[in-house]
Structures are given as C-alpha cells and as structure tokens.
Amino acid sequence: MLQTNNINIGFIGTGVMGNSMASNLLKGGYNLYIYNRTKEKALSLIEKGATWKASVSELSKVSDVIITIVGYPSDVEEVYLGSNGILNNAKPGSFVIDMTTSKPSLAKKIYEIAKSKNVFALDAPVSGGDVGASEGTLSIMVGGDKEAFEHLKPIFELMGKNIVLQGTAGAGQHTKMCNQIAIASNIMGVCEAIAYAKNSGLDPETVLKSIGAGGAASWQLSSYAPRILKDDFKPGFYIKHFVKDMRIALEEADSMGLNTPALSLCKKLYDKLIAEGKEDLGTQALYQLYMD
Structure with missing residues (x-):
C-alpha cells in the first residue's frame, strides 16, 4: 500500500478532466506537483495546496509517480520523449501513467524506453467525462505490467471506480x-x-x-x-x-x-x-x- 505522505505525485495537464482528477489526488492526501502549459488553468489547484513546477523536467526530477493527461499523441510524444521530457528526467524506479487517449503504438514505445531507464510505464486512458472526473468515478482502462498496476491501484482508486488491467502495454489505449x-x-x-x-x-x-x-x-x-x-x-x-x-x-x-x-x-x-x-x-x- 502506498503511503500518501511519502509519495510525491507529478501531474501534467490540468484541463477539463485533469483539473478534477488532480484535485481528487489532493483530497486523498498526496503531495502534488503540477505543470500545465497555461499556468492560469492550474491556479485553482495551487490554491488547494498543489505545488507549481515551471517545466516538465523540473516536475519529473522530484516525482515518484508522474501522471499525464494532455491533448494529442504529438503532445504525449513531446512530454515523454523530448530532451526536456519525462523519460529523460524521471528518477529510476519511478512510475509514469499516461491517461491521455493516444495511440497504442506510442504507448508501447513509451513503455519500452521507460523500461530501459528502469522506469515503470502504464497507459491508462479514461472514460466518464467531466462529471466522472469531478466525482472520482471514471472508468480507467490500463495497459502495462501487473505489478506496477497493483502498486498504483490506490492512486487509481482516487480517480475512478471501474479500474481494469486490460493487458500489456498499449492494451489500455x-x-x-x-x-x-x-x-x-x-x-x-x-x-x-x-x-x-x-x-x-x-x-x-x-x-x-x-x-x-x-x-x-x-x-x-x-x-x-x-x-x-x-x-x-x-x-x-x-x-x-x-x-x-x-x-x-x-x-x-x-x-x-x-x-x-x-x-x-x-x-x-x-x-x-x-x-x-x-x-x-x-x-x-x-x-x-x-x-x-
């Protein structure tokens, strides 16, 4: 079981869905670092106790678990694989969860690169809209290793109710x-x-x-x-x-x-x-x- 006071979660993407999902993690007692391209969209979370980080790389270096929910596959690729992206800055032994709806092939690519860096990657897109995000009742579809899924389940349970490991990397997508x-x-x-x-x-x-x-x-x-x-x-x-x-x-x-x-x-x-x-x-x- 994850101990909330010992886990730093980084959250990237505080739009319609991400803002509510991140808010539920704060309610769950986790230390939350946040980054969004438009800081104004993150102000309500900062007021609730989240800590703003000025870049993806800065957030990645201090987080034990990094969650992303951005717009498009191109955004996912930039956030994860860019020189200042997550996988070039994440701590060995950390976990990354992409909750964006993206390409299965990209999820597999991220998984393989993460594995080579001793980082555990899951693809976990969601369904349930703004209401599900706000109420913490999202359906979460997960692809990746079972051990990582089980380890992170307490975090998933703060954001969703129907949480299913569908298979290996890309299966969530x-x-x-x-x-x-x-x-x-x-x-x-x-x-x-x-x-x-x-x-x-x-x-x-x-x-x-x-x-x-x-x-x-x-x-x-x-x-x-x-x-x-x-x-x-x-x-x-x-x-x-x-x-x-x-x-x-x-x-x-x-x-x-x-x-x-x-x-x-x-x-x-x-x-x-x-x-x-x-x-x-x-x-x-x-x-x-x-x-x-």
Whole structure:
C-alpha cells in the first residue's frame, strides 16, 4: 500500500478532466506537483495546496509517480520523449501513467524506453467525462505490467471506480478505442432521438422519462440529453478531442482490415462541426446538425 505522505505525485495537464482528477489526488492526501502549459488553468489547484513546477523536467526530477493527461499523441510524444521530457528526467524506479487517449503504438514505445531507464510505464486512458472526473468515478482502462498496476491501484482508486488491467502495454489505449467506437453510434442515436421527438411534436423531457428507463438507456442519453434540452453545449468532452480519438480508432481499424461504417459516419458529422468552428464545444453539440 502506498503511503500518501511519502509519495510525491507529478501531474501534467490540468484541463477539463485533469483539473478534477488532480484535485481528487489532493483530497486523498498526496503531495502534488503540477505543470500545465497555461499556468492560469492550474491556479485553482495551487490554491488547494498543489505545488507549481515551471517545466516538465523540473516536475519529473522530484516525482515518484508522474501522471499525464494532455491533448494529442504529438503532445504525449513531446512530454515523454523530448530532451526536456519525462523519460529523460524521471528518477529510476519511478512510475509514469499516461491517461491521455493516444495511440497504442506510442504507448508501447513509451513503455519500452521507460523500461530501459528502469522506469515503470502504464497507459491508462479514461472514460466518464467531466462529471466522472469531478466525482472520482471514471472508468480507467490500463495497459502495462501487473505489478506496477497493483502498486498504483490506490492512486487509481482516487480517480475512478471501474479500474481494469486490460493487458500489456498499449492494451489500455486499444480498450479506449473500443469505448470511443461504442460512443460514436450512441451519441448519434441520442441526438437523432431528441430531434425526432421535437419534430414530431412530443415533449422531449417527457420522452426521456420513458426511453431513459428502457432499452435505450445509456450513459450518453442520461448525461447529455438533459444538457441538449437546456441548449448547454459546454464541453464535458471537446469535439476536437473526440475527432482525434476517432481518427486514431479508424487508423487502427484500417491496419487490422476492419470496416467500421458507423465510426466513419460519426467522424464525418463531427468534421462538419469543426468546419463550422465548433471544435471547442462539447460532443453533445452534434445535435445542432440535426436542427439546422
């Protein structure tokens, strides 16, 4: 069992998800060092007791466990493999956990380089949106060595409730692709159902009382339909990040010779929203396409 007062956790990436995840680690009693490209996004954590570090390298040198949740695979590569990155500055015997949704191949590369430096690496992308991050109920999909996973489980348990070791390095990222593929069809169905309800003259809120408790029930329906009805399109999960995820999933599926027509259609729809300059809205803004 990890002793909170003896463990220094470094956390890189304090956006919509990262801020809440890091806050839960503070509540758990860990010493927390934080870094973000935009310091303003980390101020609330500093006020709660986190210690700001001016660079990735500075944070890496003092941390026993380093957690990252950044934007894109290119960001992951820079943060981990750059000359001033984590793996060139982390202490031997330390642990790194990338919770960004990224490429399985990159997760494997990070694992191998980390291993050569006596650093233990896990890929552990999450699902559950801003609400799950805030409430500490995220689903966490982990790839890497079982020993490292078991050692870090108390940390994972502060951020999530459904925590599963899926396999070796890269398995967490592959599992997240399965998650995103399932979401793609689901969010289209949610938006189409609400659009249908409105166009048929039904009261959508009353409709949700029925379909939300039946065979159509889903996390996407219960979490995003109420926001849609309030014209609330603020991001729990950015469109731009979902499109990034879908692009990775399509590339991986193509490399397997797997056809994913629903995923392809969903990405095309979101590409239209991005072309309209809506990449910083939440994924529930797909509804706007149906009502234009």
